[in-house]
Amino acid sequence: MTPKExxxxxxxxxxxxxxxxxxxxxxxxxxxxxxxxxFCKATGFAGTTQIAKVAPAMRGHRAVTVRFDANIAPGxxxxxxxxxxxxxxxxxxxxxxxxxxxxLSSRPTAAVATFNVSPDSSxxxxxxxxxxCFSEQKLSPGESAEWPVVFFLDPKxxxxxxxxxxxxxxxxxxxxxxxxxxxxxxxxxxxxxARPRL
Numbered sequence: 001m002t003p004k005e006x007x008x009x010x011x012x013x014x015x016x017x018x019x020x021x022x023x024x025x026x027x028x029x030x031x032x033x034x035x036x037x038x039f040c041k042a043t044g045f046a047g048t049t050q051i052a053k054v055a056p057a058m059r060g061h062r063a064v065t066v067r068f069d070a071n072i073a074p075g076x077x078x079x080x081x082x083x084x085x086x087x088x089x090x091x092x093x094x095x096x097x098x099x100x101x102x103x104l105s106s107r108p109t110a111a112v113a114t115f116n117v118s119p120d121s122s123x124x125x126x127x128x129x130x131x132x133c134f135s136e137q138k139l140s141p142g143e144s145a146e147w148p149v150v151f152f153l154d155p156k157x158x159x160x161x162x163x164x165x166x167x168x169x170x171x172x173x174x175x176x177x178x179x180x181x182x183x184x185x186x187x188x189x190x191x192x193x194a195r196p197r198l
Contacts, residue, residue: 051134052127052152060091060155068097069172076177077105078139083146086168091125091155098146099132099173103139110138110178115171122169125157136178 066089068082083098103109113133117126132147139145149171157163 050124050127050154052129055094055129055152056092056155058155059093060153060158062091062158063088064091064153064157064166065168066095066097066151066153067168067170068099069170070099071172071174073174073176076111076175077109078103078111078175080173080175089153091153091157094129094150094152096148096150098148100144100146101137101139101175102144103141106141108138108140110136111175112136112178113173113175115173118170118172119166121160121162122153122157122166125154125160125163126169126171127152127154133173137175 065086067086068084070080070082072078072080079102081100083100087095087097089095112135115131115133117123128149128151130148130150132149137145137147151171153169157166
């Protein structure tokens with residue numbers, strides 16, 4: 001084998017290793033999002049709430065105030081507000097709060113909600129039984145809807161030292177236009193231009 005042939009073989013090996021590395025990094029990047037989401041759901045990290053099927057059998061002793069916050073992302077022609085700004089409940093007690101949404105536009109629109117609680121440490125103890133944030137929501141032009149959030153605060157928060165000084169938790173929602181709304185929103189001006197004028 002000549003030095004030139006050996007050098008070419010090394011280059012091919014380095015190129016193959018680099019290609020494998022790039023593919024591995026892309027796979028890791030795509031896997032990171034669902035893995036991070038699963039981690040947050042399991043631990044309450046970053047204020048991620050928990051999902052429960054039923055409320056606990058026993059109530060705790062502490063009373064905690066839960067405040068409600070509602071936001072609309074730019075580009076979504078909706079309004080959203082909680083029926084009450086806050087409520088106080090004992091740990092383990094189930095509560096329901098309604099959020100009223102309205103489509104302010106003249107066309108059907110779909111949206112999804114992101115959510116979190118603060119302080120972040122409360123996410124592991126904030127359990128939702130029902131929530132409009134579990135699925136996409138659709139509203140017709142001018143339509144209003146009231147969506148319930150059924151939740152409880154896990155009594156285990158009373159045993160967490162990080163929660164000792166916490167007497168209020170904020171549950172915050174932000175509604176974003178869903179992918180199903182992007183095409184109609186983008187094509188609406190073109191459709192208006194194409195409409196024959198009488």
